[in-house]
Amino acid sequence: MKKKEEERKTQIMKAAYNVVSELGYDNVTLQNIADNAGVSKGVVHYYFNSKQNILLELLDSITNQIYKYELEAIAQQQTAITKLKAYLEAVFVSPQKNRKFYSVYLDFLAQANGNADYKRINMNFYENCWGIGNEIIELGKKEGVFSKEIDTLTNAKMMRALIDGSLIQWLTSNEKELHQFYKESCINSILNLLQYSKE
Amino acid sequence: MKKKEEERKTQIMKAAYNVVSELGYDNVTLQNIADNAGVSKGVVHYYFNSKQNILLELLDSITNQIYKYELEAIAQQQTAITKLKAYLEAVFVSPQKNRKFYSVYLDFLAQANGNADYKRINMNFYENCWGIGNEIIELGKKEGVFSKEIDTLTNAKMMRALIDGSLIQWLTSNEKELHQFYKESCINSILNLLQYSKE
Amino acid sequence: MKKKEEERKTQIMKAAYNVVSELGYDNVTLQNIADNAGVSKGVVHYYFNSKQNILLELLDSITNQIYKYELEAIAQQQTAITKLKAYLEAVFVSPQKNRKFYSVYLDFLAQANGNADYKRINMNFYENCWGIGNEIIELGKKEGVFSKEIDTLTNAKMMRALIDGSLIQWLTSNEKELHQFYKESCINSILNLLQYSKE
Amino acid sequence: MKKKEEERKTQIMKAAYNVVSELGYDNVTLQNIADNAGVSKGVVHYYFNSKQNILLELLDSITNQIYKYELEAIAQQQTAITKLKAYLEAVFVSPQKNRKFYSVYLDFLAQANGNADYKRINMNFYENCWGIGNEIIELGKKEGVFSKEIDTLTNAKMMRALIDGSLIQWLTSNEKELHQFYKESCINSILNLLQYSKE
DNA sequence: AATGAATGAGAGTTCATTCAT
């Protein structure tokens, strides 16, 4: 019983993810979501109490999925450098998936500015991301491959800023081949930041 | 005649900027804009042909203003390092102005994903920003203060990614005092990137 | 089997009475009724075929209960005057019960205007009430305590009009202490009408 | 300008009156009202901010109109008895108008039970009606045609209860010819109450 | 040049009813 409910919610959330990525946050209607999920409009309200709720759970769900995927990626590596590379491979997973995730995520970032709930969820995502950065940097310092002079948290934040800024730039560029460029540039820049920074 | 028309359009655009920053892109109505501008709803349609047009011109206008402001800032400096610092001072102008600009800009970035016009305007803004980066980096290489091994355009792009990523992070954090932290972290990271990068 | 069904229907009807009195006729949902009865929404449909049916049976049920209660009250008295007083004590039973009954009854009266079924049930209730009035007045005429000149049925109708009009006025007044005032005023007016009327 | 707005609101309110009397309070839709008024759905919202507002103003409007009509009727008479008769002629104006007004009024009375705004408006109407009763009774006492022993306000309240109760009974009866019966019975009962009451 | 009244399509939401389990 509980299982079926969970399946339905997942089904609707996937539909919402599709629709938001295709039409953009404010063009989404419940009818769109229902159509994409292959259910009636009433079902959407039955499982979520409002449109707001669906989108709230969607943001929560996709950021957590991204985070878990990244966590798993670095867990399979042993050294700071390989963990860092695995992390960036996970982040820059593919043009298709990045386009989908970042176009939806950007919509939520825009909404977050005036919405405390979205803000909270995004803050949580940031903290998770910074946590990954922290872990890698600390390990690198221990290994002696990263500069001991740099502040761990600050650089974790800068890492994520570089990643988000890059993928947002890439989204605008609209060219698939640039995905590789941004991935490599990001890796190089981060490596340089962590290895050679002074002061 | 022409002059009055220009004034009216500017007046309405300022109102649109205020309203979008306060309410968010998709909560804006023409009535809001008209009220904020102190004119009737009909006037807004008279000078712009549609709501879409106002917002299109708004994005164009604010990105160009930001660009000009940044250009002027670096024009007053002579060396690469001072130009870079002036650039970042111009970008991180103040918590109030950054909040206003970036909340509106983020809204447009989100919209841009499905809208070629927004995309084009943003691409133009990016190119302007990269141009500033290029100029500073080239000068620094000539002066010998920046590493000659780095690729100019790539690093100009990374600079802007770091800036945008930082200010978007800051927007979510919602704390005024962090503005200073992000500004300084950005300057330090960029300086380190440009001065010590290898390969 | 039959017994259980009867119990269930009673249980649901009590719930309906509670819910209509609390929320008002048009704010009632089947879910409310089901919740108040502690059963599932499907059960309500199982025992009654439609929402309309529940409410129809509710009106029938509560008007008959009121009538029976009034009948019993006058049956315990022997004289016209004591029967009349007992009748009015039964009608003005208590602020709580009057509020509950009259708020629901008023809802039905309002609905009755466009609904022949409600109208029929209410007409039946009126006839029952007039019957009580008739009985009391006839007895009083025989006893010589009421004027022989008055028309029995007409005065029975006026009695009930005075009662309903008073309790509806009282409902609006919203003050518990006025309940006593309206009860006494009603008794006095009816006594005067029946005892001293000319022509 | 103001005049046209007033006309439109009146036009819409008349339509609302028609529609509520035909369909009943909770079956009314904004589309019905718009259709009956011969305007678009948007216009109704343009002049009233919500459905609730239309109905609130409707109750206020019709009760005040009724009151003014009654006031004018008694103003044209000089003695207590002729004023009383004129009042009742005004109240029982015609089967058509009574049916329309009382079916709508009954809807509002039912709503008033859970709505403070409706309650307030109805209370105001009651006070106006009691005021008319007071004026007539006081005059009759001065003239010596009404019993000096009766309490003025109490009897004014009972008068109105008798009137409302009678017309509500008549509504259910659904027979045009009974209108005359209820009018006459009401007049006779009130006259008897005011002339011959003891204690 | 400027107004704001009027339109109507389309949004989110509610809920009686149906029906597979």
Added chain:
DNA sequence: TATGAATGAACTCTCATTCAT
């Protein structure tokens, strides 16, 4: 018997756009 998931029609309300003045 009993459940509650699913449906979809119908509701109120919003708002870009049009247009007579």
